[in-house]
Amino acid sequence: IKLQSPLFTNLFTDEFRFVQHLFEKENHELRFCGGAVRDLLLGKAPHDLDLATTATPTEMIEMFRKNDVRLICENGWSHGTVTCRVEEQNFEITTLRIDRVTDGRRALVEYTKDWYLDASRRDLTCNSLFLTMSGNVIDYFNGISDVKDKKVRFVGDPALRIQEDYLRILRYFRFFGRLKEEPAIPDESTLQEITKYGSGLGGVAGERKWVEFTMILNGRLLVLIMKMMYRCGILKQLGLPEQVDLEEFENVYNRSKHFSPNHMTLLTSILKDKTDLDHFMSVIKCSRYEYNVAKFIIEHRALYRPDKDMISVYVDLLVDSYKQDKNLVNVFMELMKYIGQADIMDYFTHFNIPTFPLKGGILKERFGMKGKPVGIAINFAFQKWKESRYKLDSEALLQLIENN
Numbered sequence: 001i002k003l004q005s006p007l008f009t010n011l012f013t014d015e016f017r018f019v020q021h022l023f024e025k026e027n028h029e030l031r032f033c034g035g036a037v038r039d040l041l042l043g044k045a046p047h048d049l050d051l052a053t054t055a056t057p058t059e060m061i062e063m064f065r066k067n068d069v070r071l072i073c074e075n076g077w078s079h080g081t082v083t084c085r086v087e088e089q090n091f092e093i094t095t096l097r098i099d100r101v102t103d104g105r106r107a108l109v110e111y112t113k114d115w116y117l118d119a120s121r122r123d124l125t126c127n128s129l130f131l132t133m134s135g136n137v138i139d140y141f142n143g144i145s146d147v148k149d150k151k152v153r154f155v156g157d158p159a160l161r162i163q164e165d166y167l168r169i170l171r172y173f174r175f176f177g178r179l180k181e182e183p184a185i186p187d188e189s190t191l192q193e194i195t196k197y198g199s200g201l202g203g204v205a206g207e208r209k210w211v212e213f214t215m216i217l218n219g220r221l222l223v224l225i226m227k228m229m230y231r232c233g234i235l236k237q238l239g240l241p242e243q244v245d246l247e248e249f250e251n252v253y254n255r256s257k258h259f260s261p262n263h264m265t266l267l268t269s270i271l272k273d274k275t276d277l278d279h280f281m282s283v284i285k286c287s288r289y290e291y292n293v294a295k296f297i298i299e300h301r302a303l304y305r306p307d308k309d310m311i312s313v314y315v316d317l318l319v320d321s322y323k324q325d326k327n328l329v330n331v332f333m334e335l336m337k338y339i340g341q342a343d344i345m346d347y348f349t350h351f352n353i354p355t356f357p358l359k360g361g362i363l364k365e366r367f368g369m370k371g372k373p374v375g376i377a378i379n380f381a382f383q384k385w386k387e388s389r390y391k392l393d394s395e396a397l398l399q400l401i402e403n404n
């Protein structure tokens with residue numbers, strides 16, 4: 001098929017035409033590939049402009065340098081991707097390649113001029129399409145009809161493709177979330193292959209798994225995908241407990257989704273305790289912030305009582321946390337999203353955190369205090385301040401210290 005829609009013609013900005021012209025002049029073929037083609041077929045404006053070419057990285061670098069085009073992201077060059085920047089637009093261009101040796105984790109790259117070979121090393125049919133500059137879609141593996149029918153399929157034999165790179169299991173689920181519409185029926189034979197080879201994910205670096213997994217957690221159809229991954233037995237490979245309560249996951253998902261929770265907030269619903277979290281952390285090296293979110297929720301989620309007015313309990317928690325570390329405010333808000341009560345969320349969205357009015361210095365000035373008694377007096381005053389619901393000012397607190 002041939003694309004002529006405005007979405008397609010809009011790709012040809014002045015910046016892009018300039019790049020296109022350089023490739024033409026040197027007789028290198030250039031085509032759109034991957035997500036851009038998929039989006040255009042679905043009638044959406046592509047958000048990434050991925051390009052593929054017969055030029056090698058060395059040829060591209062030389063060509064761009066000769067024409068004073070800025071190059072960025074030099075670390076992509078060794079696996080064939082050159083990114084150039086024209087005005088404010090980046091173009092990521094990858095040399096056609098074959099993945100020669102795969103041990104299930106990484107591939108030795110060999111460049112080629114054969115579009116078919118490049119398409120056949122790609123993981124999913126919906127990602128194996130090319131689009132020429134004149135609008136022809138090049139489709140070797142029924143990618144067009146899979147995109148239109150919203151089918152997520154491996155290119156060729158799923159068992160082989162998974163064993164070449166086990167991370168493809170997670171990519172399968174990620175694109176399932178991207179492409180499918182409800183009711184999204186999974187393909188049983190693919191799930192069987194994933195179940196069969198799922199343990200191979202255990203050998204993939206935690207960082208790589210987390211990149212894919214966070215995209216799944218931030219994507220569509222999440223509850224369904226978590227159920228599929230659970231059925232396939234791969235949660236263990238993601239550092240999660242083998243037995244999890246996915247109904248609790250769905251509950252937390254349902255009540256927090258209006259508040260844009262962090263992905264870690266959702267995931268914490270299936271971590272029972274800090275032991276689960278530390279195990280997760282040892283497999284998936286998540287960020288300090290993500291860890292802190294999960295830890296805070298695990299420590300404090302049991303406070304919640306549906307029959308009690310929770311506002312003052314949470315105000316105390318917030319003031320205490322803020323005193324400990326100002327950065328805990330965002331973490332505290334994640335707990336509120338996890339609890340998922342609209343009135344409580346609303347209260348804290350417009351809440352000014354009371355700040356403790358006393359500093360140690362003033363005690364020295366006023367009473368000549370120093371050393372340990374200062375800490376004791378401060379703690380005493382903090383308690384009194386809290387009991388007053390954060391109303392006492394510094395003068396009143398100094399009075400209390402003096403009289404004590």
Ligand SMILES: *[C@@H]1O[C@H](CO)[C@@H](O)[C@H](O)[C@H]1NC(C)=O
Pocket residue numbers: 247250251254
């Ligand atoms: C979550 O919300 C969906 C859609 O509204 C609903 O079908 C499902 O039953 C809810 N799940 C739970 C556990 O409440």
